[in-house]
Amino acid sequence: MSRVRVLVGTRKGAFVLTADGKRQQWDVSGPHFAGWELYHLKGSPADPNRLYASQTSGWFGQIIQRSDDGGKTWHQPGTPPGEPTTTADGTPKGESNKFVYDTSSATGKPLTTHQWYDGTPHPWEFKRVWHLEPSLTDPDTVYAGVEDAALFRSTDGGRTWQELAGLRGHGSGLRWQPGAGGLCLHTILLDPRHPGRIYIAISAAGAFRTDDAGKTWRPINRGLKSEYIPDPNAEIGHCVHRIAMHPSRPDVLFMQKHWDVMRTDDAGESWHEVSGNLPTDFGFPIDVHAHEPATIYVVPIKNDSEHYPPEGKLRVYRSRTGGNEWEALTKGLPQRDCYVNVLRDAMAVDALEPCGVYFGTTGGQVYGSANAGDTWAPIVRDLPAVLSVEVQTLP
């Protein structure tokens, strides 16, 4: 029988939740990396035992962790304990922590500043990895979206990282500015049909696409409207919170923006709003049903300063029509006095039948639904604030 493994990143460690295909009884392991912020963990689609984790700390900075056995053991890539500290040619190890912006003249156009909150120039400073996206085909290739916004790639299992500098260098980087969470690259979508096509999203710059595996990029924000920038229809400056794709229809993307739920049917060439009858179209995560490409999920949040559900009722909204027509999913979720948030990387779906849907809250609950959202139950209630949730469907 199939199994699921839910990878949960929190403010104070990582947790791994496992269950059989019924998804009723759960084993909880953790905290792994106790005391550290785990912004994101994700498994390789090409090898489910290969996991990557972003471990970060205000004290000690960024650490990349890797597991080759499905999360039983972890190590920093390139520095397994007890091994020599340099490679045979004398190259020092310990490079898996190293994210250095590309300032070479050969690749991209090196940039020295982006915009600060007040519009003044501010130097690029690496802070942390927000999101890790393993390659669809190669377990040793993984992308990292970082703050201050840039895209890095490793092709050696996380031992070393190189920036795909064409993104920052394509021309608008000087005008990117931080959202409330920082200037973060938080979404990376790999197109399964066009191997060179990657979508990324940055808060608060917008969405971008490459068709040549990261060499050149262009903004894809036509149709987005944001009242908090001088020109609401500008090419860049939009605070995209999350984008989701169904692998069977990679040209159709769904976006939860700072305000507005949006959709494109042409790979980002143009977007239109599908907020429809949502009680509020502010929110962070958005995801797509594993088997129904037009069924999508959001968690409406009251507004941009009151980061909790409207009326204190935690409701997931589902649209079976690709947007515009939404239904509230409430069974098993608290319907009074609930003031948690659900962050942008904290929702995921499994590939079982029926589709499982999971999300984590800033209150430390991880909720799961084994029937596509019809009913919910808490898997755990009292973790540290949840930053990210990913799911692996295992044979």
Added chain:
Amino acid sequence: MIRVVLPAHLRTLAHVGGEVRLHVEGQVTQRSVLDALEARYPMLRGTIRDHVTQQRRAFVRFFACEQDLSHEPPDAPLPEAVATGAEPLLVVGAIAGG
């Protein structure tokens, strides 16, 4: 031997239990001690000082002999008691961190 006391999180990363003892060539300074520490425990690179600039991370402090050495130049000699191994160099996470 130079003695270095690491904070708990860095001991975990380095897979060490207690105090670290290092052989340091030449003058005993913050830089030479951290060079020796990172050579032996490369997983700590970037956690105490920046990979490129080599500047101390903002929320990391260096104490020894009941003094705060965090703002001493990296090439300034450490106190004699540290150089002789009588006292450890303490690497400490600032109270505002975490």
